[in-house]
Amino acid sequence: METLIQVFFNPAIVAKVWPFLLQGFGTTLMLSALVIPLGLAGGLLLALASTHASRWIRGGAMVYVDFFRAFPPLVLLIFIYFGFPFLSIEMPKLAAVALGFFLNTSSYYGEIFRAGIESIARGQMEAALSMGLKKRQAYRHIILPQAVKNVLPDLVSNTLEVIKLTTLASVVALPELLNNARQAQALTYNATPIVLAALMYLALLWPIVRLMSLLEHKHLATR
Amino acid sequence: MSNLERLLASFFNPDVALRYLPRIAEGMLVTLGLGLAVIVTGVAVGLGLAILRALRIPFTRWMIVGFADIFRALPPLVIIIVLYFAFPYIGLSMNAFTATWLSLSLVLAAFAEEVFWAGILSVHKGQWDAALSLGLSHWKSLREVILPQAIRLTVPPLTNRVISITKGTALGSVVALHEILNVASSGASEAGNPTPLTLGAIAYLILFIPFVWFGRRLEKRFAWKR
Numbered sequence: 405m406e407t408l409i410q411v412f413f414n415p416a417i418v419a420k421v422w423p424f425l426l427q428g429f430g431t432t433l434m435l436s437a438l439v440i441p442l443g444l445a446g447g448l449l450l451a452l453a454s455t456h457a458s459r460w461i462r463g464g465a466m467v468y469v470d471f472f473r474a475f476p477p478l479v480l481l482i483f484i485y486f487g488f489p490f491l492s493i494e495m496p497k498l499a500a501v502a503l504g505f506f507l508n509t510s511s512y513y514g515e516i517f518r519a520g521i522e523s524i525a526r527g528q529m530e531a532a533l534s535m536g537l538k539k540r541q542a543y544r545h546i547i548l549p550q551a552v553k554n555v556l557p558d559l560v561s562n563t564l565e566v567i568k569l570t571t572l573a574s575v576v577a578l579p580e581l582l583n584n585a586r587q588a589q590a591l592t593y594n595a596t597p598i599v600l601a602a603l604m605y606l607a608l609l610w611p612i613v614r615l616m617s618l619l620e621h622k623h624l625a626t627r
Numbered sequence: 628m629s630n631l632e633r634l635l636a637s638f639f640n641p642d643v644a645l646r647y648l649p650r651i652a653e654g655m656l657v658t659l660g661l662g663l664a665v666i667v668t669g670v671a672v673g674l675g676l677a678i679l680r681a682l683r684i685p686f687t688r689w690m691i692v693g694f695a696d697i698f699r700a701l702p703p704l705v706i707i708i709v710l711y712f713a714f715p716y717i718g719l720s721m722n723a724f725t726a727t728w729l730s731l732s733l734v735l736a737a738f739a740e741e742v743f744w745a746g747i748l749s750v751h752k753g754q755w756d757a758a759l760s761l762g763l764s765h766w767k768s769l770r771e772v773i774l775p776q777a778i779r780l781t782v783p784p785l786t787n788r789v790i791s792i793t794k795g796t797a798l799g800s801v802v803a804l805h806e807i808l809n810v811a812s813s814g815a816s817e818a819g820n821p822t823p824l825t826l827g828a829i830a831y832l833i834l835f836i837p838f839v840w841f842g843r844r845l846e847k848r849f850a851w852k853r
Contacts, residue, residue, distance in 0.1 A: 411716040470843075473790070474835035475828065476797035479808050483828060486812065487821040490637040565791070568702035575801060582705060586712070595713035602705050609700035617696075620745060 417596040421588040425597065428584030429604055435498075435570045435580055439505045440563055446506060447513025452543070454518045465514070472511040478572050480504045485576045501573045509566050516558045520551030557619040564612045571605075581605065643822040647814045651826045654810035658834065661728055661806060662793040668732040669792065670785070673739025680740070681747050681769055691740065698737035703795050706730040711802045723804035727796065735792045742785050746777035783849045786842045794835065807831060 453465035472480070481504035488495055495503075524547050532542035552559070574583035585601030680691045698706070711726040721729070750773050758768035800809035811827025 408717060412713070470836065470839050471832075474832055474839045476794040476808070476831060476835075478797045478800070479828060479831055482808060482812055483821075483824050486815060487638070487824050490821045491634065564699075571702040571704040572798075574704070582702070582708065586708065589712060595709075595716040598705075598709055598713045602701060602709055605702060605705055606697065606700055609702075610696060613696050613700045616699075617741070620741075621748075 411595050412599050414594055414596045417592050417594050418600060421585075421592065421597045421600065424584050424588055425581060425601060425604065428579055428581035428601075429608075431578070431580040432567075432570050432608075435501070435505075435573060435578075436567045438502055439509060439570070440566055442502070442506050443509030443513050443566060446510030447515075447517050450510060450514030451517030451521055454514065455521050469511040469514050472507050473515070475508070477504060477508040477569055478575060480508055481572055481576065497573075497576055497578050501576065501578055505566070505569055505572075509562070509569070512562050512565070513559070516555050516562060517551065519558070520555035521547060523554045524550050557616060557623050560612065560616045560619055564609060564616060567609060567612070568605075638821055638825045640820055640822040643818050643820045644826055647810075647818065647823040647826060650810045650814060651807060651823065651830055654805060654807040654827070655830050655834065657724075657804065658796050658806040658830075661724065661731075661796045661799065661804075662834075664728050665731040665735060665793060665796070666789055668728070669735025670739050670789070672732065672736035674743050676736065676740040677743035677747060678769065678774075680744055681773070682765065695737040695740050698733045699741070701734075703730055703734050703792070704798050704801065706733065707798055707802060723799060723802040726802055727799035727804055731792055731795050731798075734795070735788065738788045738792070739785060742781045742788065743777065746779075746781040747773060749780055750776045779849075783842070783846045786838075786845055790835065790838050790842055793838075794831075797831075 450465050450469060453461050454469065456462055456465075481501060484495065484504050485497070485500040488500070528546055528550070529542055532546045533539065537545070570580055571582040573580050574586065577583060581601050581604060585597045588597035589595060676691050676694070679687050707726055707730040710721060710730055711723065714721065747769075754772055754776070755768060758772040759765070763771065796806055797808045799806050800812065803809060807827045807830050811823045811830075814823030814826075815821050
């Protein structure tokens, strides 16, 4: 037990690495705050495209979504980060990470929004248009609010996945929480920084998991 | 050299492609084997836990909810790194395949348990009453009456989870498991040319596009009728 604490939760090491991990935690939050709104906006556009009247626009959106859902996000990130310099396109780390995550998350958010829009009866749009609303207004005031409400549990669940996704940035040494924890582990020859980082992720994400469960059960009950 | 030629020479270089094709194919086999192992373990453990939860044995409920919460909250890469880099400090070493397989299976089990549990809950309570009043035992009611109906509902959400978690096999590259991404990126740095990465990307599309289409078809088939 003594040794277990020494290597897994050594108080001296916790004190030493805490500021460094906290810095990484800040970057994780910043990265999430960048990728989530971008992904939501891109997803919404994709959903509007995949429910568009034109077959070509619909098809294009579907190809995009299927393509980026089939790619593991890490593959996308490595491709952008290590492949683009061969085209003499130098990308800052943050830009490569943000682009890779955007392509991945927007396709997932897109599918969710599409399901939401399709869950609204066509009559709603017809009613809105016949009342003199423009299509744009109908989407904004009638269709989308109901669509979002219908798929709220999936949106929360995907947002959880996006925050978990940010750990992949450690592979290209972006100094987020997991990256800093691994560096600290290598410097201290001790597992404490990794365990501490895992606990920090748990503290951040567990409330979202609870919220997700709550929403899902509520959803099930109102069906 | 024009831009297009340069693009082709770096991303679709035939010489490099031919040289690295066998290695990428080997990586594909590792990804496939790992993916299948994760799917079988994760879905089986998840179903087992949901059944255990449905039998309402005292104390098991909190343990199962705790398990599902923890492994749904933790990023899979963090779990892989804890298993692979932290556990050896307490004398528990495992190879890259085991660490990746175990991590992803735990994550899939946690999500699958929740999906199966939601399916079980969504079967009307009257079905339980009817089965029990026919003299079926608790276990038999669950197996013969509830589960067959519950599992139908769980197919589309479970398929999506299975796809996204199986794609996590690429995370094995971080602990130097020789799956597609790992052989592709080491090939790219060895050759000084990104063609192996392109091959790797194509390999992933070959493996996963059919899954994504299959998931789409299932969703259409099981969609609620408007």
